[in-house]
Each structure stands twice: as C-alpha cells, then as structure tokens.
Amino acid sequence: MNLLFGLSPFLAVGVGALLLMLAEAFGKPNVAPGVETTDAGAGRAGELALGAAVILVIGAVLSVAVWVAGPESLPELTQVAPHLVIDKFTLFFSFTLCVGGALAALLAGGYLPEHGIDRSEFFPLLLLSTVGAMALSAAGDLLTLFVALETMSLGVYSLIGLRRGSPRAAEAALKYFLLGSFAAAIMLFGLALLYGATGHTDLAGIGAAVRSIGSPGSTVSAGKILISLVLVLVGLAFKVSAVPFHQWTPDAYEGAPTPAATYMAVAVKSAAFAVLLRVLLVGFGDERLASWGAGWPPALAVLAVLSMTVANLVAGRQESVKRMLAYSSIAHAGYALVGVVAAMRSPEAVSAVAFYLLAYTVSTAGAFGALILCGSRGAEAVSYEDLAGVGKRHPAAALAFSLFLFSLAGLPPTAGFFGKLYVFRTAIDSGLYTLAILGLVNSVIGAYYYLRVMVYLYMREPAPGAPRAVTMRSGFVATALVAAAIFVLLLGMAPGFTLDMASGAALTAR
Amino acid sequence: MSELVQVYLPMFLVFAVGAAIVAVFWLGGHYLGPKNPNPEKLQPYECGNDSDGARGVRMSVKFYLTAILFVVFDIEAVFIYPWAVLFKGLGWTGFLTMLAFIAALLVALAYCWKKGALEWES
Amino acid sequence: MGLTGYLLLAAALFSLGVFGVVTRRNAIGVLASVELMANAVNLNLVAFSRHHAGPTGQVFALFSIALTVAEVVVGLALVLLLFRAKGDVRIELASELKD
Numbered sequence: 001m002n003l004l005f006g007l008s009p010f011l012a013v014g015v016g017a018l019l020l021m022l023a024e025a026f027g028k029p030n031v032a033p034g035v036e037t038t039d040a041g042a043g044r045a046g047e048l049a050l051g052a053a054v055i056l057v058i059g060a061v062l063s064v065a066v067w068v069a070g071p072e073s074l075p076e077l078t079q080v081a082p083h084l085v086i087d088k089f090t091l092f093f094s095f096t097l098c099v100g101g102a103l104a105a106l107l108a109g110g111y112l113p114e115h116g117i118d119r120s121e122f123f124p125l126l127l128l129s130t131v132g133a134m135a136l137s138a139a140g141d142l143l144t145l146f147v148a149l150e151t152m153s154l155g156v157y158s159l160i161g162l163r164r165g166s167p168r169a170a171e172a173a174l175k176y177f178l179l180g181s182f183a184a185a186i187m188l189f190g191l192a193l194l195y196g197a198t199g200h201t202d203l204a205g206i207g208a209a210v211r212s213i214g215s216p217g218s219t220v221s222a223g224k225i226l227i228s229l230v231l232v233l234v235g236l237a238f239k240v241s242a243v244p245f246h247q248w249t250p251d252a253y254e255g256a257p258t259p260a261a262t263y264m265a266v267a268v269k270s271a272a273f274a275v276l277l278r279v280l281l282v283g284f285g286d287e288r289l290a291s292w293g294a295g296w297p298p299a300l301a302v303l304a305v306l307s308m309t310v311a312n313l314v315a316g317r318q319e320s321v322k323r324m325l326a327y328s329s330i331a332h333a334g335y336a337l338v339g340v341v342a343a344m345r346s347p348e349a350v351s352a353v354a355f356y357l358l359a360y361t362v363s364t365a366g367a368f369g370a371l372i373l374c375g376s377r378g379a380e381a382v383s384y385e386d387l388a389g390v391g392k393r394h395p396a397a398a399l400a401f402s403l404f405l406f407s408l409a410g411l412p413p414t415a416g417f418f419g420k421l422y423v424f425r426t427a428i429d430s431g432l433y434t435l436a437i438l439g440l441v442n443s444v445i446g447a448y449y450y451l452r453v454m455v456y457l458y459m460r461e462p463a464p465g466a467p468r469a470v471t472m473r474s475g476f477v478a479t480a481l482v483a484a485a486i487f488v489l490l491l492g493m494a495p496g497f498t499l500d501m502a503s504g505a506a507l508t509a510r
Numbered sequence: 511m512s513e514l515v516q517v518y519l520p521m522f523l524v525f526a527v528g529a530a531i532v533a534v535f536w537l538g539g540h541y542l543g544p545k546n547p548n549p550e551k552l553q554p555y556e557c558g559n560d561s562d563g564a565r566g567v568r569m570s571v572k573f574y575l576t577a578i579l580f581v582v583f584d585i586e587a588v589f590i591y592p593w594a595v596l597f598k599g600l601g602w603t604g605f606l607t608m609l610a611f612i613a614a615l616l617v618a619l620a621y622c623w624k625k626g627a628l629e630w631e632s
Numbered sequence: 633m634g635l636t637g638y639l640l641l642a643a644a645l646f647s648l649g650v651f652g653v654v655t656r657r658n659a660i661g662v663l664a665s666v667e668l669m670a671n672a673v674n675l676n677l678v679a680f681s682r683h684h685a686g687p688t689g690q691v692f693a694l695f696s697i698a699l700t701v702a703e704v705v706v707g708l709a710l711v712l713l714l715f716r717a718k719g720d721v722r723i724e725l726a727s728e729l730k731d
Contacts, residue, residue: 018617025624040624143692150699154706161713170714174723177710178662181703182653185669188696189646192673192689196639196680201688223520528643532651574712578705585701588694 003076005069006086009062009094010134016055017127024048024120041120049109049476052123053102056130060098067091067501082202085140085278089350092505093137093274096358099487100266101130103365103480108259110474111372115380117257119162126263129155133267137274140282142191142201145275149187149239153180156268159260160252172255179248180238187235190228194283197224203282210286229284229296236279239272240333243306250318253326258380261322262368265329266361273336273357277350281343281507290344297344300337301435307334308442316449320382321371324449325364328408331446332360338432338439339423345430347506352422355502359407359419359491366404366484369477373397376472384456386469391458394471398457400481407488409450410443415491422499575627586615638679645672659714659721663707670700 004011030043041048067088071077077086084090108122132151139145157180161173195201197220198209210225212218238245253261280296289295308331315327336356342349374390374397375381381390391398407414420443427436491498593600593608600607622628645668652665674693681689715721 018614021617021621025621143695147695147699150703154702157706157710161710164713165717167714167718170710170717171723174659174707174710174714177707178653178659178666178723181663181666181707182669184703185649185666185673188670188673189676192676192680192692195689195692196676196683199684199686201692221520227520227524524639524643525647527640528647531640531644532647574708578708581701582705585698588698592691592694 002074003079006066006071006074006077007080007084009059009066009091009098010084010131010138012062013055013059013098013127013134014131016052016058017124017131020048020051020055020127021124023051024124039118039120042118043113044120045112045118045122046109046476048120048123049105049112052105052127053109055127056098056102056105059130059134060095060102063091063095063098067095067504082140082204083144084135084138086138087507088501088504089274089278089354089507090138092354092502093270093357094134096270096354096361097130097133097137097267099358100270100361100365101126101133101263103362103369103484104259104263104266106476106480106483107262107365107369107372108257109476110472110480111257111259111477114377114472114474115257116377117163119164122159122162122257122260125155125158129153129159129263130267133271136271137278139275140203140278142195142203142206145279146184146188146191149275150184152268152271153184153239156260156264159263160256162260163255163257166255169255169257172252176248176252183235183238183245186231190231190235193224193228193231197221197228203279206283207285210284210289213286213288225284225289229289230299232279233296233299236272236276237303240269240276240337241330242303242333242337243310243330246307246311246330249330250323250326253329254320254322258322258368258372261326262365265325265364265368269329269333270357270361273333273340273353277340277343277353278507280340281350292344297341301341301432304334304337304341304435305438307331307337308439309334312442312445312449315446316452318449319384321384321387321453322382324453325367325371328446328450329364331442332364332408334442335420335423335439336360338427338435341435342423342427342430342432346426348503349423349426349430350506351499351502351504352426354505355491355495355499356419356423358498358502359415359488362484362487362491363404363407363414363416366400366481366488367408369481369484370397370401370404372472373474373477373481374401374469374471376470379470381469384453385462387453387456388460388462390456390469390471397471400485401457402454403485403488405450405453407492409447411447413489413492415488415495417492418495418499419491572630576630579622579627583615583619586611635679635683638675642672642676642679645669645675657722657724659707659711659723662723663704663711667700667704670696670703 024041024044027040027044029037029040031037066086071086071088071091080086105123105126108126112119112122129152132148132155135144135148136152139148157173157177160176161170163169194206198206200206200209209220213220213222213225234245241249253264256264280290284290284296290297292298311327311330311334315324315331318324318327336353339349339353339356343353371381374387374394381387403414407416410416410420424436424439427439589611590608593604597604649665649669649672652668653662656662656665674696677689677693677696681687681693711721
C-alpha cells in the first residue's frame with residue numbers, strides 16, 4: 001500500500017493518460033449537425049484539456065502529499081530503486097513537471113480550437129510525455145533514464161507535428177526528431193560505454209566504481225569514463241538546449257503549435273535538468289571529476305556562458321516574439337547551468353536549480369499563454385508589430401504579459417527574481433565569482449528584449465492599415481494565466497515556503 | 511600532460527580506428543572496385559526479372575500505416591519472450607506486471623481500432 | 633575475438649552512422665543512419681554483457697531495440713507528414729543558421 005502511495009504521482013498521470021486515450025477514442029464527436037466525421041475526438045478539445053489538466057493537477061497534489069509524508073518514511077520504495085528513485089528531489093521536480101504540463105494543457109484547450117487545429121490526440125500525447133518526464137526526473141538507473149528520455153521525447157516530436165498540412169510544422173518536427181534521435185544515439189553510446197567500463201547500470205554503483213579509479217585492484221578505465229561523460233553531456237545538453245546544441249530550438253518552437261512549444265520549453269527542459277543533476281552528482285560525483293580543474297564543471301561552465309551570451313545577443317535581434325521566447329529559454333538554460341556548476345561544491349545549489357526551474361516554468365508558460373491570448377483565429381500574434389497597442393485595447397492581456405516578462409527578466413517582486421538571486425548566490429558561495437558576474441551582466445542584457453515587448457504593448461500604435469491583433473476569449477487560457485500569475489507572485493513575494501521545500505530537494509545520494 | 515594523453519589516448523584510438531575502417535571500406539570500394547558499366551548492369555535490380563515500369567511507383571500510404579502498426583505491436587514480443595521463459599520463477603508479481611503491460615497494449619490496440627487505423631478501406 | 637574486436641566493429645558502425653547523418657540529404661537516409669548508430673550501440677551492449685558475465689547488457693539491448701523501433705515509427709510518421717505537406721522528403725539539417 002505504501003508502495004502504491006509513494007508511486008501515486010506517477011501512477012495517477014500514467015493511468016490517467018491511458019484513460020484519457022480511451023475517453024478520446026470512445027467519446028462522441030462534438031461537431032455541427034450534418035458534418036460527417038470519423039474522428040471521435042473531433043471538436044472535443046475543451047473537455048479533453050480539462051481532463052488532462054485535472055489529471056496533472058492530481059499528479060501535482062499527490063507529489064506534494066508524498067513529499068509531506070516523507071519518502072524516507074516509506075521503506076517499500078526501495079523495491080523500485082534504483083530504477084525509480086523516489087526522494088524529495090524527484091517529488092519537487094514531478095510537481096514542477098505536472099504544473100508545467102497542466103498549464104500547457106489548459107493553453108491548448110483554448111489555442112487548438114481557436115486556430116482550427118482539431119487534433120485531440122494532443123492531450124493523451126501530452127500526458128504520456130509527462131509520464132516520461134516524471135520518470136526521467138526519478139531515474140536512478142541508465143535503463144530507466146533512456147526509456148524515460150525516449151518516452152518524453154517521442155511524445156514531444158508528435159506534438160510538434162500536429163498541425164496538419166503545414167510544411168513548416170512538419171519540417172520543424174522532422175528536423176527536431178532527426179537531431180533529437182541523433183543526440184539520443186550519441187548519448188546511448190555513452191551509456192553503453194559507462195556500463196562497459198563499470199559493469200553497473202545504476203548510477204550509485206557507477207559512482208562507486210568511478211571513485212575506485214586509481215585504487216589498487218580497480219579495473220575501471222578512466223578513459224572510457226571520460227568518453228562516456230562527454231557523450232552523455234552532449235545528449236543532455238541537446239535536451240536542455242544549451243549553446244552550441246541549440247540550433248533546433250527556434251525552428252521547433254516556431255513551427256510547433258504554441259502550447260506544444262510551451263510544453264517543450266518548460267517540461268522537457270526541467271526534466272532534462274533533473275536528470276543532468278542526478279547523473280553528474282551521483283554518477284560522476286567523484287572529487288576528481290567534479291572539481292573546478294577537471295571533469296564536468298569547466299565544460300558546463302563554458303556551456304553556461306555560451307548559452308547566456310549567445311542567446312541573449314541573438315534574442316534581441318528577433319522580429320518574432322515566439323522566436324525571442326525560444327532564445328530566452330536557451331538563455332535560461334544558461335542561468336540554470338550556472339547553478340549546476342555550483343552544485344559541484346554546494347548541495348544547496350541543487351535546491352537553487354530546482355527552485356529556479358519552478359519559477360522559470362510558471363513564468364515561461366505564462367509568457368507563452370499571454371502571447372496566445374493576444375492573437376485569434378487567422379491573426380495569431382507572432383511579431384512585435386502584432387503586439388502594438390494591445391495595452392490600450394486589451395489591458396488585461398497586456399498586464400499579464402508584463403508580469404511574466406518581469407519574472408523572466410528577473411525583476412522583483414516576481415518568482416524569476418528569487419530564482420536568479422538564489423542561483424547566483426549559491427554560485428558566489430561556491431567561489432564562482434566570474435560565472436555569477438557573467439550571469440548578472442547577461443540578466444541585464446536580457447531585460448532589454450523583454451522590456452522591448454512591453455514598449456510595443458504600451459507605447460506603440462499599430463501602423464495604419466496593418467492587421468491588428470485581436471485577443472481571443474477563452475476560459476482555459478484565462479485560467480492558465482491566472483494560475484501562472486498566482487504562482488509567479490506567490491514565489492516572488494512569499495518564497496519562504498517553496499524555498500524550504502526546495503532545500504529539502506537536495507540530492508542526498510552523495 | 512602525459513597523464514592527460516594517457517587518459518584520452520584510448521578515446522582517440524577508438525575513434526581514429528573507427529574512422530580509419532570507414533575510410534578504408536569507402537575509399538577501397540571507390541578506387542579498387544572495377545567499374546565497367548553496361549546498359550544491362552545499370553538496370554535496377556528486380557530479383558532477376560526485367561524491370562516493369564518506371565521507378566517512383568507510388569505505394570499506397572495504407573501500407574506504411576499497416577507496417578508501422580505491425581512493427582510497434584510486433585516488437586512487444588521482445589519483452590514477453592524472456593518473461594515466458596522465466597514465468598515460474600517470477601511468481602505472481604511477474605504475472606501481474608505482465609498483465610499491466612498487456613493491459614496498456616490493449617488500450618493502445620483499442621485506440622488504434624476506434625481511430626480507424628486498422629481499416630483498410632476508408 | 634576478444635572484447636576489443638567487437639568494440640572496434642561497433643565504433644566503425646557508429647562512425648558510419650555519424651557520417652551518414654552528416655552527409656545525407658534524404659530524411660529516410662538520415663533516419664537509417666541514426667538506426668545504424670543505435671545498432672552499433674546494441675552490439676557494444678551485448679559485447680559488454682558477455683565481458684561482465686551478466687545479463688544486464690542484454691536486457692539493456694532489448695530495451696534499446698524496442699525504443700529504436702518506436703523511434704523509427706514516429707520518424708516514419710513524420711516523414712509521411714512532411715511528404716503530404718510538401719511533396720518532398722529532402723531536409724537540410726544544417727540550414728536555418730539565419731538566427
């Protein structure tokens with residue numbers, strides 16, 4: 001019984017996904033009288049979105065429940081370890097992932113019908129992909145790591161391609177798919193070498209084997225360990241879209257339906273960071289590999305600096321707000337990587353990254369949601385010009401947009417401010433002054449393009465004759481925005497509770 | 511420095527030898543293979559029969575769909591075989607686990623069926 | 633043949649796959665190359681499994697095969713999608729550097 005309770009967040013979302021599949025296929029299509037359809041899901045995006053959101057909220061609530069009960073007081077959970085490691089770290093991330101997924105589902109409930117994308121497969125796919133993401137954050141074994149990574153990714157590839165008949169969407173999906181499976185194959189090669197070098201597939205066993213290098217009688221080859229580290233890092237850097245493994249990001253986000261882009265930006269990234277932290281700290285936590293002079297910290301530091309700088313410079317030159325948000329997500333991967341580097345010295349940095357990703361999840365989902373709200377059928381808001389004058393015509397939409405942009409820029413009193421503060425503080429505590437300063441400088445540069453959106457919202461008038469963005473009306477999108485806004489303000493004004501929860505999320509395996 | 515070389519050497523060796531083998535096969539085929547094409551040889555190979563019709567005959571998309579579904583359901587047998595071999599040793603836990611796996615597959619099958627993916631005529 | 637032989641063969645297959653991904657312009661060709669890479673890894677896994685005298689690597693290989701199949705299926709579906717939308721399955725992976 002305790003085992004079922006401990007696994008309940010995963011079971012709720014997994015079983016819920018299967019039930020939603022059946023509900024989608026066996027329901028009655030909701031189409032105008034006289035219209036023939038063979039698709040049982042036709043016209044039912046609303047109810048399915050509600051179903052998906054409810055299932056994911058249940059998943060989030062159960063994550064909190066298990067967190068409060070304390071996974072360490074459930075000894076039965078060792079039965080599923082190391083394949084699924086249910087600790088506070090996992091539960092914090094599964095909460096973040098469920099929240100991100102639920103927001104994306106709500107946005108889709110408004111976006112898909114508005115833009116005539118009648119594909120109710122979206123919601124089962126979203127749930128199945130979220131199960132993969134949650135399992136990824138819990139993976140303590142190379143096997144589950146790979147299975148979960150693929151489960152998550154396959155769902156996402158399909159989500160991007162859902163817009164039928166659009167060459168752009170199809171090309172974006174295929175390109176992301178090919179690059180993604182290329183990266184997955186490279187990573188799989190690394191995982192195989194890791195198993196070959198150590199004889200273990202569980203991360204704890206690998207960590208012990210890596211520590212034994214150099215001691216008498218150890219047969220573990222340092223060379224193989226290093227190659228596998230590099231290969232695994234490449235695969236995961238692709239998933240978190242760190243520069244220089246980011247090229248797919250803007251195209252995929254632009255071609256994807258906006259809710260799918262939202263899901264990629266928040267859930268895929270958070271889950272990839274969770275597994276990155278676990279692999280590095282548990283599997284490669286040996287002092288010789290996790291030090292400033294050698295191993296993964298300098299490599300990740302380079303990725304972090306490149307991601308922040310390149311993404312910020314390029315984001316400022318985008319004409320499409322969706323592309324700008326894509327580059328913004330790359331820059332945020334850079335900030336979070338600063339925290340990952342700091343994790344080599346301070347366990348607190350793990351909590352900082354966890355908190356940062358929760359803040360990033362609600363802010364980014366909110367920003368994409370506000371962008372969705374600013375457009376309507378046939379007039380999807382894409383470019384800065386489309387947003388001109390929205391502040392006067394639709395103050396509520398503009399206000400919500402501004403709040404989320406504030407948070408992304410890291411200004412108080414929002415979630416993003418505390419996220420950045422926490423990450424950079426742990427970086428300074430770990431003596432990484434240069435990284436922290438570069439991060440701060442980049443935050444300032446980043447503020448430029450976030451504020452530019454607000455300039456258009458409030459201070460520009462649309463050019464005469466230019467198509468004006470008409471905001472859409474949707475209870476789903478409004479609900480998602482209100483929920484995200486509550487999170488952003490709550491985390492920004494009263495972060496104490498969540499910070500406490502995050503500090504419990506430190507990886508204990510070390 | 512020497513330590514660094516020692517550590518990375520196996521890595522470079524593996525990739526260098528891998529690349530070298532590829533290069534040998536590729537260049538070897540390119541340069542050593544005799545090339546005397548004649549019209550007979552340039553014909554597309556169709557199991558020894560004379561080729562009928564131009565290339566690029568459009569296959570019905572239905573074949574792809576059926577093939578895709580076949581492959582997906584076929585590969586699940588990979589997991590059922592080892593389970594069947596160890597059936598007695600796994601006891602009730604193993605049985606229930608496999609039951610859950612098959613239940614998930616059944617949901618997928620029902621989904622395909624209802625969505626019309628199994629219809630040949632439509 | 634010892635472990636090294638298998639590893640070298642796998643490295644060669646893997647390099648061929650990488651070469652294919654980089655040079656192919658046809659989406660199906662790229663897909664096939666990625667599969668070649670995955671199969672090279674499976675060979676590695678089975679060889680390591682024998683080296684460590686345990687079934688773990690073989691189990692890993694089985695899972696990897698199943699996942700690869702799932703990947704191919706999604707990939708083919710996406711290729712079909714592109715073909716229907718555009719009438720062409722050529723794809724430039726390295727293009728779009730327009731930033």
